[in-house]
Amino acid sequence: MILTVEHVTRYEYDAPMRGMVQSHRLHPSSFDGQKVLSWNVTVTDGVKGGSFRDGAGDLFESWSVIGPVSLVEVRVSGQVETTDMSGILRGHREVIVPTCYLQETAVTRPDQALRDITAGIRDMEPLQMAHEIAARIADAIVWTTGTTGSATTAAEALASGQGVCQDHSHAVIAAARHAGLPARYVSGYLVAEGVQDAAHAWAEIFVKGLGWVGFDAANKCCPDDRYIRLASGLDATDAAPIRGSSRGGGAETLEVTVAVGQAQQ
Amino acid sequence: MTTCFNEMFDADAVRQPYARLESWTKAMPDALRHMKQAEAEALFRRIGITFAVYGEGGDPDRLIPFDMFPRVFTAREWGRLERGIKQRARALNAFLVDVYGRGEIVRAGRIPADLVYRNAAFEKSVVGFIPPKGVYSHIVGIDLVRTGPDDFFVLEDNCRTPSGVSYMLENREIMMRMFPDLFRENRIEPVDNYPALLRRTLASVAPAKCDKEPTIVLLTPGHYNSAYYEHSFLADMMGVELVEGQDLFVEGEYVWMRTTEGPRRVDVIYRRIDDSHIDPLCFRPDSMLGVPGLMDVYRSGGVNICSCPGAGVADDKAVYTFVPEMIRFYLGEEPILNNVPTWQCSKADDLKYVLENLHELVVKEVHGSGGYGMLVGPKSTKDQIERFRARIESKPSNYIAQPTLALSTTPTFVDEGVAPRHVDLRPYCLVGDRIELVPGGLTRVALTEGSLVVNSSQGGGVKDTWVLAE
Numbered sequence: 167m168i169l170t171v172e173h174v175t176r177y178e179y180d181a182p183m184r185g186m187v188q189s190h191r192l193h194p195s196s197f198d199g200q201k202v203l204s205w206n207v208t209v210t211d212g213v214k215g216g217s218f219r220d221g222a223g224d225l226f227e228s229w230s231v232i233g234p235v236s237l238v239e240v241r242v243s244g245q246v247e248t249t250d251m252s253g254i255l256r257g258h259r260e261v262i263v264p265t266c267y268l269q270e271t272a273v274t275r276p277d278q279a280l281r282d283i284t285a286g287i288r289d290m291e292p293l294q295m296a297h298e299i300a301a302r303i304a305d306a307i308v309w310t311t312g313t314t315g316s317a318t319t320a321a322e323a324l325a326s327g328q329g330v331c332q333d334h335s336h337a338v339i340a341a342a343r344h345a346g347l348p349a350r351y352v353s354g355y356l357v358a359e360g361v362q363d364a365a366h367a368w369a370e371i372f373v374k375g376l377g378w379v380g381f382d383a384a385n386k387c388c389p390d391d392r393y394i395r396l397a398s399g400l401d402a403t404d405a406a407p408i409r410g411s412s413r414g415g416g417a418e419t420l421e422v423t424v425a426v427g428q429a430q431q
Numbered sequence: 432m433t434t435c436f437n438e439m440f441d442a443d444a445v446r447q448p449y450a451r452l453e454s455w456t457k458a459m460p461d462a463l464r465h466m467k468q469a470e471a472e473a474l475f476r477r478i479g480i481t482f483a484v485y486g487e488g489g490d491p492d493r494l495i496p497f498d499m500f501p502r503v504f505t506a507r508e509w510g511r512l513e514r515g516i517k518q519r520a521r522a523l524n525a526f527l528v529d530v531y532g533r534g535e536i537v538r539a540g541r542i543p544a545d546l547v548y549r550n551a552a553f554e555k556s557v558v559g560f561i562p563p564k565g566v567y568s569h570i571v572g573i574d575l576v577r578t579g580p581d582d583f584f585v586l587e588d589n590c591r592t593p594s595g596v597s598y599m600l601e602n603r604e605i606m607m608r609m610f611p612d613l614f615r616e617n618r619i620e621p622v623d624n625y626p627a628l629l630r631r632t633l634a635s636v637a638p639a640k641c642d643k644e645p646t647i648v649l650l651t652p653g654h655y656n657s658a659y660y661e662h663s664f665l666a667d668m669m670g671v672e673l674v675e676g677q678d679l680f681v682e683g684e685y686v687w688m689r690t691t692e693g694p695r696r697v698d699v700i701y702r703r704i705d706d707s708h709i710d711p712l713c714f715r716p717d718s719m720l721g722v723p724g725l726m727d728v729y730r731s732g733g734v735n736i737c738s739c740p741g742a743g744v745a746d747d748k749a750v751y752t753f754v755p756e757m758i759r760f761y762l763g764e765e766p767i768l769n770n771v772p773t774w775q776c777s778k779a780d781d782l783k784y785v786l787e788n789l790h791e792l793v794v795k796e797v798h799g800s801g802g803y804g805m806l807v808g809p810k811s812t813k814d815q816i817e818r819f820r821a822r823i824e825s826k827p828s829n830y831i832a833q834p835t836l837a838l839s840t841t842p843t844f845v846d847e848g849v850a851p852r853h854v855d856l857r858p859y860c861l862v863g864d865r866i867e868l869v870p871g872g873l874t875r876v877a878l879t880e881g882s883l884v885v886n887s888s889q890g891g892g893v894k895d896t897w898v899l900a901e
Contacts, residue, residue, distance in 0.1 A: 187724035214683070215724070216730070218727075222558075268548075
């Protein structure tokens, strides 16, 4: 499938800010299920800084904006050719040892309810275990917008029984790690009709012999050729495609639009 | 603790390094000694050196007691220590390059994978990154204790930002001012070139993109930090700017410092801020102490950070056990300095032994520091031991245990005159394009009779440390 992405993040300030620095992971990597055909990132009045690929295989780009500025737009556009690999990440260059992804973070710390998610699955094969965890989380958290926020923890989301893709992913990760399976957060894009107000996210679980396998509990499936993978990390913050900081300025208004569609043949 | 090694007296005979100090003390009447002690304290106060050592917390305005009786090593004793310390600093850096690279030591089964990769100090954001000259830890503070004429043990390694070196320098400065005659009578190796060596070391690890004389800064969390005095002292002695996070900013491919003449590019940052606070775009997003975007500049080769983020995985108390193995694995050498035998309470056999022998052991928290959260078995009551036993049993992996070492003593001025008190030693090894060690270090002394705890928060003091020239 050939997917076209238009992703705009718009920052507006009440009063001009003095300067902004951002760390981007907005470039998809190419691997067996994903080939980048064209890709472009621009930042209004931005100065492009250093770039490098980290141990997880993600391309980082540093951007700075010299103020005073009241409006900054980060525009991402491009085309990616995707293939359905049944969720398996293959041919992706990375050097971080999977064991590192057993590390708990504040938002993925399991409480009793998250530990209970792994009840009775210890004797299963790792792949089956991973599927079971994703299925149980998908059942336990109903996809609902507006009830959780960016700081909601996996435990809180599970307790409320509602959440969005970030919450599903954190809960899957927390339970998988508790079961001894390395797990991580993946940010990316998913094909949808019309314009979305956020990018997508899912979890990857490391299965011995198979490698990293994606689980999108929010959509009760494994990522296929409708998905574009951007970046990974221990949790949403650690895998965020954009992390930024601005100096001075008034209140910030953030607006995100994402359009991911199948290219016309 | 009946048979601990006295560094000055061998039975009644004075050991050679202290030969000239005997007449010095004997010739000093009590009145003069009290006057000198008061003078020393006044000097310390005037300089403003009142911070706590090793990030122990406590009252930042409290003066750490200074003992005027110097601790002395011969050139031969120091020669062996120097080789051992440099060997250890090389192995620790080789380990860091390895675990952030291919992890050969783990693949070879010489150190458990979980101990490295599940360590809270392991920093996955620098995996695959090789810092300039392949050095992760540029200032290695190695804590040593002595139990006999030739018996030294390493208690722990400090690979992040070891503090206390300003005491080494100030103790010497004050001794030279108060007792100039002593420095004429004894041929003592100087330590005052440490700041110049530190500056040289930092300059030698400037990133490849730096094509001129490197600009070095010392990054401090600010004046409320307990080691702020040391930060400003070292910056001043090196002739580099002392900066806080807000004085620096990232633009384009570099880090810049605000100055009255406009922005100035920074090449090397000697940071005294923890990893988690260094850059909110990479680590804790809520931290205001660091520089947003710094890690991207660092990882794309625009600046160097000393010590490198992630260096702490080498000085963890559980990883410590494997340092002799690192020396053999990376250097193909036998360790010159020994580790203290250590029991890991995470291992069932070790735990059993520890719980059966608590009254004889020193038990420490794996991530603890400052002499808190530890049990000195022989110095504890039954009740204290039992309470500690419960803590170990509730989370064994959090504890290690070591035999209670008969720490050496050196003569120390006390109210009644001169008496032996237990000491340790922290030398500061510098690692850049070369490895340097000034002949000396910080000697800490447990001022309470019989006490083995030298931490300043628990009644410890400091001494000048001499290495005699050949």
